[in-house]
Amino acid sequence: MDATARETAPIARDVIAIRNLSKTYGRADGVVALSDIDCTVADGEFLSIVGPSGCGKSTLLKILAGLLSPTGGEALLNGTPIEGPRKDIGVVFQSAVLFPWRSVLGNVLLPVDVQQLGREKMNQRALDLLALVGLTGFEHRYPWELSGGMQQRVALVRALIHDPAILLMDEPFGALDAMTREAMNVELQRIWMERRKTVVFITHSTSEAVFLADRVMVMTPRPGKIGDMFEVDLPRPRTLDIMTTEKFGVYVRRIRNALNAGGGLE
Amino acid sequence: MIGGPKNFVLRLLLIAVFLAVWEAVVRLFEIPLFILPTPSSVFTALYRGIASSLYVDHVWITLTETLLGFVLGTSLAFVFGTVIALSRPVEYFLYPFVVMFQSMPKVALAPLIIVWFGLGLTSKVVNAALVAFFPLMVNTIVGLRSAEEDKVNLMKSLAASRTQIFWMLQLPNAMPYIFAGLEIAMIFALIGAIVAEFVGAQAGLGMLIQSMNFTMDVAGQFSVLLLLSLLGLLLNGIVTGVRRRVLFWDASQKFDAESAKKEAV
Numbered sequence: 001m002d003a004t005a006r007e008t009a010p011i012a013r014d015v016i017a018i019r020n021l022s023k024t025y026g027r028a029d030g031v032v033a034l035s036d037i038d039c040t041v042a043d044g045e046f047l048s049i050v051g052p053s054g055c056g057k058s059t060l061l062k063i064l065a066g067l068l069s070p071t072g073g074e075a076l077l078n079g080t081p082i083e084g085p086r087k088d089i090g091v092v093f094q095s096a097v098l099f100p101w102r103s104v105l106g107n108v109l110l111p112v113d114v115q116q117l118g119r120e121k122m123n124q125r126a127l128d129l130l131a132l133v134g135l136t137g138f139e140h141r142y143p144w145e146l147s148g149g150m151q152q153r154v155a156l157v158r159a160l161i162h163d164p165a166i167l168l169m170d171e172p173f174g175a176l177d178a179m180t181r182e183a184m185n186v187e188l189q190r191i192w193m194e195r196r197k198t199v200v201f202i203t204h205s206t207s208e209a210v211f212l213a214d215r216v217m218v219m220t221p222r223p224g225k226i227g228d229m230f231e232v233d234l235p236r237p238r239t240l241d242i243m244t245t246e247k248f249g250v251y252v253r254r255i256r257n258a259l260n261a262g263g264g265l266e
Numbered sequence: 267m268i269g270g271p272k273n274f275v276l277r278l279l280l281i282a283v284f285l286a287v288w289e290a291v292v293r294l295f296e297i298p299l300f301i302l303p304t305p306s307s308v309f310t311a312l313y314r315g316i317a318s319s320l321y322v323d324h325v326w327i328t329l330t331e332t333l334l335g336f337v338l339g340t341s342l343a344f345v346f347g348t349v350i351a352l353s354r355p356v357e358y359f360l361y362p363f364v365v366m367f368q369s370m371p372k373v374a375l376a377p378l379i380i381v382w383f384g385l386g387l388t389s390k391v392v393n394a395a396l397v398a399f400f401p402l403m404v405n406t407i408v409g410l411r412s413a414e415e416d417k418v419n420l421m422k423s424l425a426a427s428r429t430q431i432f433w434m435l436q437l438p439n440a441m442p443y444i445f446a447g448l449e450i451a452m453i454f455a456l457i458g459a460i461v462a463e464f465v466g467a468q469a470g471l472g473m474l475i476q477s478m479n480f481t482m483d484v485a486g487q488f489s490v491l492l493l494l495s496l497l498g499l500l501l502n503g504i505v506t507g508v509r510r511r512v513l514f515w516d517a518s519q520k521f522d523a524e525s526a527k528k529e530a531v
Contacts, residue, residue, distance in 0.1 A: 065423045085425040097416045100515040101438045113434065114424045142515055162424075 015166055015198045016041040016064065020073035022223075023059055032223035033059045037073070039217065039226060041166075044196045048213035050206055050255060056224025057202045061170050064200060065091050078165060087115050090159030090197075092172040096151035098143040104130070104154050105139040111162040122161065129157040132191060149180040156191070166198045174204065182240055185211055189237060206259070207243060210234075210251045218258045228258040303485035312489035321474075321493060328459055328471040329497065331387060335394020336455040340448060343399045347406025352432070364403070372397045373461045380466040390462040390470065397458030402447035409443025410436045442516045445509040452501045460494070471497075 021037040024030050033056040041047050051057045062068040063075055066085040075082045077089070090111075098107045105126060112122045130136060133153040143151055152172060159167055173181045185208060192199060192212075203209050209216045210232055218227035232251060234242060242248050285305045291297070292304045299307060315321040350357045350364075376393050383389035413436050421431045463472025471490055478486040 062419075065419075066425075067419055067422055085422050087425045089423060091420065091423045093416050093420065095416060097414075097420050099417070099435070099438070101441075110434070111424050114421065114426045114430055144515070 013043055014040040015043045015045075015078060016200070017076040017079075018060075018073070019076070021060075021063065021070050021075055022072035023056070023063065023068065024071045034063075034070075035223040035225055037224070037226055041198055041200060044198055046192060046199045046201065046212055046214045048201045048203060048209035048216045049219060050203055050209045050216060050259065051219030051224075051227075052204075052221055052259065055219040055221035057219050058170055059224065060219075061091075061168050061200065061202055064166075065089055065168055087162065088165040090162070090164035090167045092152075092155050092159045092167070092169045094171045094174050096143070096148075096155040098151055098154060100143050103140050103142055104135065104146070107143065107154055108158045108161055110158060115162055117162060126157070126161055129160055130154075132194070133157055133187065147180075148176050149184060152176065152184065153187070156188070160191075160195065160197070164197070166200065169199065169201045171202055171204060173208070181208070186240060188212065193237060206252050206255045207248075210248060210255065211238060211243060216251075216255055218255060220259075227261070228255075230255055230258075300482045300484045303488055307485040308488040308492065311483070311485040312492060315486070315489060321490075324469055324471050324474050325493060325497065327387075327469045328456075328463070331390035331459040331462075331470065332394055332452075332456045332497075332501065334387075334391045335459055336398050336452055338391060339395030339398030339455060340402045340451050342395070343402035343447075343451070344406055344444070346399075347403040348410060350403075351407045351410035368400050368404075372400075372458070376458075376461050376465045379462060385466050385468055390459045390467065393462035394455040394458035397461075398451035398455040401450040401454060402444070405443045405447030406440065409440025409447075412443065413439045441513055445505070445513060449502065449505050449509070452505050453498055456494075456498055456501060 016039075018037050018039045021034060022032070023034040024032050037060065049057050049060070059068065063070050064077075064082060066082050066089065069083070077086065099110065102110065105123075108126045108130065109119055109122060111117075112119055112126075127136075127139065130139060133156060135150065135153055135157070138146065138150070143154070146154065155172070159169075173184045176184060189212060201209070201212060206216075210230075213232050216230040216232060218229070219225065220227045230251065234247065234251075289304045289306060292302055303311075312321075346360075346364075350360060372393075375396065379393045379396070380389050383392050410432075417435055417439070418431065421435050426434070459470070460472035463470040464476055467473040471494055475487050475490050478484075478490065
């Protein structure tokens with residue numbers, strides 16, 4: 001399936017549906033992290049969420065991952081409420097979170113071991129995915145032998161190995177240097193176009209959000225709310241050169257203004 | 267650079283000079299042998315002890331006591347530490363006892379242990395186990411609780427069970443702590459065994475030191491002390507050797523693992 005076919009085809013169904021979602025930490029009068037979130041993510045869509053620190057975007061992601069339960073409303077994945085960790089979700093965190101006692105291949109196969117999918121069956125898939133991110137030959141290396149960017153690629157492959165319905169990414173490239181980060185963005189787009197996963201991608205960077213996403217959701221803090229939603233109508237595959245175009249700049253500026261209006265950039 | 271053949275020779279030379287000065291001082295000032303023996307008399311005593319196979323039997327007995335005590339003490343410590351680390355209720359009710367017991371000097375219990383378990387092997391093993399128990403238990407608890415939140419979240423996000431989180435994350439993650447505890451426990455077990463032998467025993471290096479003390483055989487005592495430090499070195503070497511194999515991935519020792527690899531090439 002190519003990008004144009006997808007754009008013209010009607011959106012089949014929503015993979016994620018979030019309704020009136022709210023989250024309060026502590027007691028009823030505690031800190032309101034999220035308030036009245038309503039949003040849907042279509043099958044195969046790439047959604048970026050931008051917002052300043054403390055706007056509750058990580059809380060939202062943890063609820064989607066089943067690591068936190070909401071205090072109000074609900075989040076549905078393929079029609080069923082998310083009520084705890086599920087086997088059909090892949091998560092990439094800000095740091096690679098690799099186990100140092102496992103080799104690259106061992107780390108990639110962690111979900112296979114946990115969900116008992118059978119190493120023999122999944123071994124070839126792991127090697128294929130590692131090849132997809134350019135890590136062929138590194139299967140038997142250990143995490144400490146890899147650069148930060150390579151470690152994050154291993155984390156990405158690990159999140160894809162059990163073929164999850166959605167991929168949740170919590171500022172996955174935030175700890176990388178600017179050049180590696182741009183390279184990872186190009187690579188992530190390539191993998192996404194090849195595999196067509198539904199992605200929810202959290203970031204601080206407006207340009208990263210625009211570069212990757214079909215839609216960009218702006219969140220405002222205290223309490224965490226959805227500000228504006230932007231459709232990004234830029235042709236794919238996008239190259240890094242697109243970041244210098246007028247159209248790209250307009251998107252970034254509009255999102256930045258929306259962040260400012262929400263009191264995001266104090 | 268420190269290390270290297272030139273410095274190694276220098277190190278041997280330093281030891282030789284030290285022994286020579288010691289020998290000279292004792293002879294020059296005519297210090298009685300029962301106060302400070304000459305190195306030569308210590309080595310003679312060591313040679314005689316080993317040649318007559320007297321030392322071999324006693325080393326064997328102390329070694330057995332230490333190893334059995336180490337295995338018993340550390341196994342119990344691992345089980346207790348794991349249960350305490352994983353269960354808050356157990357921790358709440360058990361920990362006061364643990365803290366109370368921990369603050370007590372365990373060697374002071376040796377006379378009681380002898381009364382309860384007799385003069386034979388059992389009392390030495392029990393005492394060694396008792397002394398070896400705490401360092402490993404404390405390290406097991408700390409180690410099992412040291413898993414980073416992100417790693418726990420990763421496991422949870424994969425819908426891992428508690429048992430899986432324990433075996434795949436907490437336990438391997440605790441291994442550096444556990445091995446640090448084992449290293450201490452091994453030396454503590456040796457101390458525990460020797461102390462119990464002091465209090466009452468029919469054999470062993472501790473008993474040997476005491477009987478030599480009665481006969482004013484100071485050179486003999488020095489030779490046994492030398493033997494004991496070699497034994498301690500050997501026991502420590504076993505634990506660190508195993509650790510290096512198991513914890514090849516640990517950041518705190520990765521550096522010497524990598525340089526060892528280069529030296530091997």
